[in-house]
Amino acid sequence: MIFNRFLLISILVLFAGTSSFAQKKLSRKERKAQETEAKTTRYYIEGEKYLVLGELDKSYFYLQKALEFSPEEPAISYKIAEVLLRGNKPEKALPYAEKAANLDIENKYYALMVAEINTNLNQPLKAAAILEKLTADGENNQQYNLDLASIYLNAGEYDKALIVLDRAESYFGIMEPITRQKQRIYLGKNNLEKAIEEGERLIDAKSGNPDYVLSLVEILYNNNRIDQALDLVLGEIEKFPNQPELHMAAYTLHKEKGQRNESENSIITAFSSPDLNPEIASKSFSSIVDEMQTSERDSLLDKLERLMIQNHPQEASVFEAIGKRRLKEGQKDEGIELYKKSLVINPKNQELLEQVITNSFGENADFNELEKFTIMAVDEFPEKPEFWFYDGVIKNAQKKDSSAVISLEKAVELNAGKNLGLDQATYGALGNAFYNLKETDKSFKYFDKAVELNPNDEQVLNNYAYFLSLEKKDLEKAKKMSEKVVRRFPNNGTFLDTYAWVLFQTGDYQGAKKYMDLAMEHELEPSGVMLEHYGDILYHLGQKSEAISYWKKAEKSPEASEKLPQKIKEGKYHE
Secondary structure (H helix, E strand, O other), X not given: OOOHHHHHHHHHHHHHHHOOOOOOOOOHHHHHHHHHHHHHHHHHHHHHHHHHOOXXXXXXXXHHHHHHHOOOOHXXXXXXXXXXXXXXXXHHHXXXXXXXXXXXXXXXXXXXXXXXXXXXXXXXXXXXXXXXXXHOOOOOOHHHHHHHHHHHHHHOOHHHHHXXXXXXXXXXXXXXXXXXXXXXXXXXXXXXXXXXXXXXXXHHHOOOOHHXXXXXXXXXXXXXXXXXXXXXXXXXXXXXXXXXXXXXXXXXXXXXXXXXXXXXXXXXXXXXXXXXXXXXXXXXXXXXXXXXXXXXXXXXXXXXXXXXXXXXXXXXXXXXXXXXXXXXOOOHHHHHHHHHHHHXXXXXXXXXXXXXXXXXXXXXXXXXXXXXXXXXXXXXXXXXXXXXXXXXXXXXXXXXXXXXXXXXXXXXXXXXXXXXXXXXXXXXXXXXXXXHOOOHHHHHXXXXXXXXXXXXXXXXXXXXXXXXXXXXXXXXXXXXXXXXXXXXXXXXXXXXXXXXXXXXXXXXXXXXXXXXXXXXXXXXXXXXXXXXXXXXXXXXXXXXHHHHHHHHHHHOOOOOOOOHHHHHHHOOOOO
């Protein structure tokens, strides 16, 4: 750079003062010039240093000091313009850049900065004028034609852009970016034939590249030139029969023309190639799965499925596509297992994680297995409150309540009140978790918040009522909530059991027996809790032998209370 000479002069001045070969004494004017040069260099170097460090204010300060000593030095003005431009101050940068360019008209970088600043200031034609001047200067600066064309395009000067793109093509040769720009211009001017011609020139120049063929096919297809597109594809297949992308294009075009046999042959040929992108194969397969079910469709899917497994046995997208088919066909368990295989290979699939998690809940859910995927979900998408909620619910189901609280509170934090339904469900889950942790005050606080947001959530109302009854607190409140639930769900054994137990705690043993009888009727296999409760109710009604009989039935269940063995042994009720 130009300031090497400043540094060199400074060194020479230093050595000149100590060398035994010092030259003759300098005049006052010469000494002053050297001092000015040295100060300019020192300030300039400091300015450069702070610019590199990103301390723009300090850099600007030192460069301004350098400019005071050498106001006609273009490199200083250029560097100040660079500092201001980096500080997002293009208006202030422009005068410095213009000054540098005027002081050294041979330095193209000064001119390029003026062009860049004008572009930032939404003065594209001023920038274009500078680049026109540069590119007109023989072969040296032809690479800037692409920048110039971009400026003209953004300014809406399409005819000028075409001229410059032709000039760039003469310099670089036929290139995809240039062809694409020219095609966009021609299509914008409703000159389809010229756009097609440009695509054909690119295909001829870069023979064997299917992407260029497919790009032109897309233009033809979008302009209802189906026959022309198909002729192009079939002609390229004759020359390059082993390109599966071309066969996929033929499949689409034959299908558009209603040529079912030809379209099926094309897609089978494409899927037979291990070179077919598995993502493309999976999307095409999935698209066919969404079509109306027919025997012909199912037969084709069978063939394509075998080919995908054969050629792409460990591709996440393939497992996902086949899993989708299984779910569509009602084979839920197999479909979810295929989704799980997909996620093990590629866990960064938010939609699939949600499907696996939500479709795996149920009476026979494997919570240990399911937790692997809720952990995967929060690891891959830690900003999604829904996944933290799922993780908390699964941990709660496994009696990992301390961990459940952490995940559920994270869900509330991330949700930040945006989804009230999620907040309500999370508050209910926190109520369950804190109750299991014997923190009843926190538990009931969260249940109250859940009920406030949705006073009709049967699960929350049932659980809250049951826990209140166990604590013998607010029994009237518990009774109202539980009664509300059984009115809506009169055939649900779990809800009836809760209501019976609330009545038991209020001393209404006859009412408790009535609803427990109903609960037992609606349960094929009553739980251990239900059997023990029934025994407790019978005991308080004076039916001691029947009570002991039900306690003994409950004894085999892991859900039985700690007091049950004592009840059986002593033949009397213990709280």
